[in-house]
Amino acid sequence: MHIYLYGSGNRCRILLELIRLSDIKIAGIVDSNPSRHGNRIYGYEVLPVDQLKKCADEYVCVTFFGDKDYEPVWEDLTRIYKVAKNRIMSCHDLIRVLYQRIITIPMTTTDISIRKKVVFAKAWDFGVGGVETWIDETGALLLRQSKDVYLLAKKDRYIEKQELIDNVIDFCVDDSCDFKKNDVERTVTKLVENAPCVLVCSRADEVLLSAAMLHKVYSDSFRIIAVIHGACDGIIRDFYAYDDVIDRYICVSTAVQRALVALGVEKDRTEIITSPIADLSHGTRAYSLDINNPVKIGYAGRLEVFHKRSDLLIQLVKKLEFLKVNYCFEIVGDGSFSRSLKQFIEDNNLQEKVCYKGLIERKAIYDFWIDKDIAVNVSESEGRPISNIEAMICGVVPVVTATAGILDDVIDGDTGYTVDIGDMDSMARVIEYLANNRSCIKETGERAREYISKKTDVRSYEEQWSRILEVR
Structure with a gap:
């Protein structure tokens, strides 16, 4: 398999590291940014994207994380550069292909009669924002419903809901989304230890990749629910690369749902959620009605x-x-x-x-x-x-x-x-x-x-x- 990598940023470098471990061959690296032309990455010269016109039969992987409004590359690859749609891959499409060649899933026996635990993945080592808050609050809510809920997270990280502290599966990928072989192998091992389970994934990261590989071998032991928190085309395409193993898509907005359906996801596999927000304002508040006040x-x-x-x-x-x-x-x-x-x-x-x-x-x-x-x-x-x-x-x-x-x-x-x-x-x-x-x-x-x-x-x-x- 010969492939062009479109985009010479960080994801390109991640893919090149993985490709070195496989039998896939690089046809070249192209970029639409003229300032990058002539640069060399791991010995490969970055070429203008017009190079693809000469090689329409090759595979092309779009490596960058883009927004369709600013970089309509998917349509352009077919319309302008005549690359067949079935030869265009996303970054995560290629990551999955590579890991099929790089590691072997261990044979194991899990008792699928055991009630599946619900595991919310939060195995990255940065920040406390809206996604992290949503994971903790939804996990705590389901735990109060007597669901068997756990967080896959670093134990010494900030956990917003104290009732979840005893239900943390201690695990973290320090450089999340770099997809290093050792990190993926560790993640596979950790998921096998916690099978059978329903994995709730809010990022297209090592956990989702590992769950996808395990799902292909042990489909009864791993169920995957993807929660898409962003409407950016890049985020949605990252998740869509795992469509064959995702049981259910949870969309935070109608825009996310529309984008998934446009890519080919059946609408009945999607669900729109609105997070509950408790009204703690006690019904009283004052507005700055005096125009003399700021x-x-x-x-x-x-x-x-x-x-x-x-x-x-x-x-x-x-x-x-x-x-x-x-x-x-x-x-x-x-x-x-x-x-x-x-x-x-x-x-x-x-x-x-x-x-x-x-x-x-x-x-x-x-x-x-x-x-x-x-x-x-x-x-x-x-x-x-x-x-x-x-x-x-x-x-x-x-x-x-x-x-x-x-x-x-x-x-x-x-x-x-x-x-x-x-x-x-x-x-x-x-x-x-x-x-x-x-x-x-x-x-x-x-x-x-x-x-x-x-x-x-x-x-x-x-x-x-x-x-x-x-x-x-």
């Missing part, structure tokens, strides 16, 4: 440029300053952009208007939101941000970029306001309008709270998960 803006989330576009928070503040909006802005969260954000606040003497509070405990998030008038989200890709739902349940007005996942909850002009992705001019203008029309904040906030409360019922969520775990 309108209170909040942001809660990871501070990353990739997908989250936290760099746009700086642009937003600059626009608000230019418009002379009477505002104060509190930001909570952590990430690689936090240092730049703090530096910007200091360099521009904005400490009295913009406050970066760092990471706060989960139990403090409602106290954070109940004090705010407006919640902003500037992401370019979202699955279904929990922070936005939490803000709405507290009666905060969402002013957000129109990412696919967020549109399930924010109806422009009704339960909040949406602007085009990256359009901080429009976002600042919306905030200016609300700052000058304070009654709109109260009216919209109350509609937002009423609307989202109906969608986040705990009992319905419990019943939905009971059905998901029973359906085969």
Whole structure:
């Protein structure tokens, strides 16, 4: 098998490391970025993507993690470069092919009459964000339902729900998604030790790969439920590479479900979930109705440029300053952009208007939101941000970029306001309008709270998960 790798980034390097352990041959590396042409990776020269026109009969693996809107490469490979659809592979398609050649699944005997434990995979070693929170809260909820629930996670990592502490299967992959042979072998061994089980996977990582390999050999012992938290085309294609072994897809938004169905997944194998959010605001809150007082803006989330576009928070503040909006802005969260954000606040003497509070405990998030008038989200890709739902349940007005996942909850002009992705001019203008029309904040906030409360019922969520775990 000869194959071209399309894209010369980190995933290309991961694949090259694995290919060295197999009998697959590299035909070449191509990239659509001219600045990378002529570079050498492991001895292979990076060529222009037009090279594919000369080799339409070769296999092509799209290595990069892209968004269809910005890189319509899948259609282009067939339309422009005449590569047959059955010769186009995703990164995870190739990873699976490689591991069929690299390791052998151990023969073992598991008693499939034993009740399957439910294992939520959280075996990565970084961050506490919306996905990690969802895993802990859903696991704890099912445990309270007398389900046999466990977390596959590092024991000394932060576990939000204390009732799960005794149900942690101690395991971690330090460099998650590098797919090193030793890590995959360790993961296979750990899953065999915990068979039979229902694995709930929220990432296309070593756990999902190992479960897929085991499922092919011991289909009765391993059931796989994939939870897709992001609507980005790259995330969805990563999971779709395991379609033949995934029993059920859990989608956090209708956008995720639509994308899966468009790829060929049967709709009845998918289910849309809305995480329950307890209303801890006790029915009381006050809005900043006096126009002489600053309108209170909040942001809660990871501070990353990739997908989250936290760099746009700086642009937003600059626009608000230019418009002379009477505002104060509190930001909570952590990430690689936090240092730049703090530096910007200091360099521009904005400490009295913009406050970066760092990471706060989960139990403090409602106290954070109940004090705010407006919640902003500037992401370019979202699955279904929990922070936005939490803000709405507290009666905060969402002013957000129109990412696919967020549109399930924010109806422009009704339960909040949406602007085009990256359009901080429009976002600042919306905030200016609300700052000058304070009654709109109260009216919209109350509609937002009423609307989202109906969608986040705990009992319905419990019943939905009971059905998901029973359906085969």
